[in-house]
Every structure is written in structure tokens, then in C-alpha cells.
Amino acid sequence: MNRTAHVGRTARRGRELSFVPNYVVLVLLLIFSLGPLVIMAFNSVKSRTEIGDNPLGWPRDFAWGNYSRAWDVGNFSTTTVNSALLVAGTVVGVLLLGGMAAYSLAKLDLAGAGALMLFLLVVSSLPIHLFLVPLFVLWREIKLINTFFGLIVIYIALNAPLAIFLLRSYMIQLPRDFEDAARVDGANEWQVFSKIVVPLSWPGFLTVGLVVALSVWNEFLLATVFLQDEDKFTVVTSYQNFATRFSRDWSLTSAASVMMIIPILAIFLTFQRRFIDGLTQGGTKG
């Protein structure tokens, strides 16, 4: 008994030793992945003079003023609100409208469900550059350019198909007993959806909400095209503007980057598994 345990331990240790090359390569890749972000964090607190002769290392003295300067120059007090509005509007819209469609596909025997799924698949795989120009002209005609509502509608359309696929596959697994009981009690479909199916599938809604929020917060092309007034800029488009103007001022752009990344990282690390599941399912089901 003792002996087998001992043998087991050495065997395990031998195995772990044989993983040393694995760890060596993985640590190199780790430095590759996170090193640039660490450099960025260091540089965000260096003065402009220090960054010239110490562009990579630990900061000598901490110029925290970079952050307040970046906050002002990057107009973050406005752009953060703008981005938050877009994220909130899109997430609510996608979860409500996408959730309704997913409910219909999963629970109500929708006539033509297969055709609808195919339609959503085709729509979601059309390149943005195909319909960008006519969409821009149409939005200009109906005065939706430079409005948050106009861009939110576009984001809902583009994010809904994936949300529907994920929510549908989640709802299909739910047992029908609760719904049927509610229907027998005289609930209509809207009540069954909002009072029973949504509360039961909240993890699916949370995952989709996080993934959609991330993609809207980071979105570049459509925000550039459809919000051109400077006071409507998002965090991303304003950063692009400002980082191009101040490209020589690396400490300033680093401080702005850190401020933009921190909320993303905080939410990502909190909901890590949900994010990775949602994003990878999105990748393989899209």
C-alpha cells in the first residue's frame, strides 16, 4: 500500500517533470500576451521625458497626472456616457427582441421555423461592407445619422441572430411542465415568456448580454460611420481620434488605454467562464 503510493508519487513527479518544456513555452507565450499590457500600464504613469529613455521598464516616479489629463483631453466624461447608452440600449433590445424570437423558435411551434433560422444564418453572415453604403444613405434619409437610436437599431440587427441561436439552444433544454401548467391556468404566451421562460433561462440571457455588451463597447467601424458629431463619439472612436492626434505622447495614450481597459478587464475576470463560453460558442455557431 505504502509502496504503491510511493511509486504513484514518483510516477506523478516524473510526469510533472516531463511537462517542464510545456511550461517553458507557455510562459514565453504568456510574456508575449501580457507583456505589452504591462508595458502600457507602466508607461501610463511615466512623464514624457522619462518615457524617452525608459520606454519599457518600471516607472521611476509616478506621474499620476497623466490620468486626469487623458480624462480631459479624451473627453471621457462625455464618451463614457455615450458608450454606456449604446451598450445599455443594444443589450436591452437584443435580449428583449432576440429573447422573444428565441422563445418562439424553441417553444411555440412556429410555422416556418427552419426557414427563419436559415434566414438569420444568411443575414448574419453577410459582410458589413456589402450593405454599409446603402444603409448609411437610408439612415441619412430618415434622419438617424448621429443619433444613438439609429446606431442601436443597427447593433440590435447585427447582434440578434447570434443571440437567438444561443438563447434558443438554452430554452430548448428547459422542461415544458412549468409552461404548460401556466397555460392551463390561463396565462397568455407573453406571460409564459416573461414570467416563466425568461427567469428560468437567465444564465443564457446573462451570457448573451455580456457578449453583446463587449462587442458594442469595442465596436469601431459602425460607430465611426454613424456617429460623426464630436459630442456623440464613443470611447473607442474618441480614442482613435485622440490617439492619432497625440501619437507622440505615449504616456497620455497609455493612460487613456488603461482607463478604457479596466472596466472591460474587471467584468471579463468576474464572468470569465461565461464570457469564454459565450464567445467561443459564438465563434463556432456563427
Add this chain to the structure above:
Amino acid sequence: MQESAVLTRPRAEVQRRRWSRAVYRRKVVPWLFVLPVLLINLAVVVGPALGAVYYSMTDWSGIGAADFIGLENYRELLFDDPSFKNAFVNNLIWLALFLTVPIAMGLIAASLLAPIKRGALFFRMAFFIPYVLPSVIVAHLWTALINPDRGLVGWLNERGVPGMDAAYLGREETVLPAIAFIDNWHWWGFLMVLFLAGMQNIPPDLYEAARLDGANRWQEFRDVTIPGIRPVLVFMLLMSSIWSFLTFDYIWIITQGGPGGASEVLSVLVFKNAFQNFEAGYAAAIGITMSLLVGVVISMFVVLRRRGWEI
């Protein structure tokens, strides 16, 4: 007789009303639930996409009337426009890079990570972080790092590391691979996580059996790991091919297609023609061409699968 007629009329009416309520509930209500999404997608995607088909056959600045000119835009695109050919070749180079480098990195990292236990979740999270960052930040961060006067390349250059004295983003020969390198920095970790998930689903018995047969690590990788993750691998090769014809963000943010068009791809041409040269009809024709290229990629995939390739 009279009595029964009086009785049957309301009964029929009740029945009909009941029947129409059932139709409403079974046939109409399900469509009411999908209607909002359907309408939004028609307005945002389908309508404008059909519009693009028409506008691609017009001479149109984007404002005012569009002159119908048939297939003239496509003729110009294919035979008279060197920038289109240049952009198309750049998309092909991009395709070659993204079918190899990130796929290889993802496969190597995932196969090194799959068998270990200690720290596995940490590594997975760390490799995934660049993928969740906004493209503008990644682009500007690496633009500064690659700068030969400062940043990482400058630091290495000062210490005499060979090959670090060039402005990779400023030279026509190197600009496209340099941008691809930056894009890949944020992309490969995503592939790694997908491949890792696939590898963790491979039954350990298969590895035991391979080991008993005397297979070395490379043979295990080739004969057990790769076949085990084949579905996700093939799917990501397909998606990488599609996305390579659509790539935009990193190139636009870093160089806007420069210097001298050396990093121009089709999506950049669409953007420039539509919003800078006011050639919206021509831009639509390029957009249609991009979609057709994506269609070709998908059909090749379907044909290969029909021919019995196990993909």
C-alpha cells in the same frame, strides 16, 4: 325544426370563434414574437443589401440621383483598376498568413496546455485577454511598440539586435505582415481556447493506446489530437478564410491602407470610395465582389465536403 336552427347558429358561431382563437394562438402569436427582429433585420441588412446590388450598377456619388450604367463598374473593377487587383492580392496574402500563423500558434499552445493541470486555467485566461480588448487600443499600443525610435523595437535596436532598425509599419514591403502580426496578437488566443476545448473532449484512452503502440509526442499530436479536434479545426479554417476577405479594423486604424496602397484591402477600398471619393456606386460593386468571394469560399467548402472529404 325552427328550434334547432335557433340552437345551431350560436353553436356554429362559438365553434368558429373558438377555432379562430386557436389559429391566432398557434399560427399568429409565434410570428408576433419574431416579427420585431425580422423587421429590424429587413431594414438594416436585407433592404440595404438588395440596394447594394442595384447601386453597384449605377454611377452614383451617394447623394442625389443614381445613373444606371449596367455592369460598367464591374468592368472597370476587373480590367481598369490596378488598386482593386492590388487590394485583392493583399487579401490573399492576409489569407495565407491567417490560415497558418495563428492556427499553428493556437494548436501548439493548446496541445502544450491540454495535458497539464497546474495553472491551466490561469494560462487559458491570460491568452484570452488580448481578444477582449478594443481594436483601437491594440493597434495604437503595438504601433508604439514597433516604432524603431522608441518602444520595444527601438529598445532592441539600441542593444544591437539585428533586424530591429526598420520602420516595419512605414515600409511597403513589410507593412502588411506587420499589421497582420498585430491583429494576430489579439486573435491567436481565441483559437487556442477553441482548440483546447476540443482537445479536452478527446478520450484519454486514445492517448494511452497510442503510447502503448510506442508513439512519440509528434505522432500522438498527428494521429490522435488533430483527428480529435478536426470539426473545430476545419470550421475555424473556413471562418479564417471568410474573415480574411472582410478584414478591416486593424488596417484602417493603423495605416488606412498606406503607405502608397501597400496595405490596402478590399474593405478599405469600399470605405475610401464611399466616404472619401464619393463613388458610392463603385464602392457598392466592390462590396458585392467581396460577398461573392465569401460565397466562393463557402461553396468550395461545401463541394469538398460533398466529395467525401471528412470535413
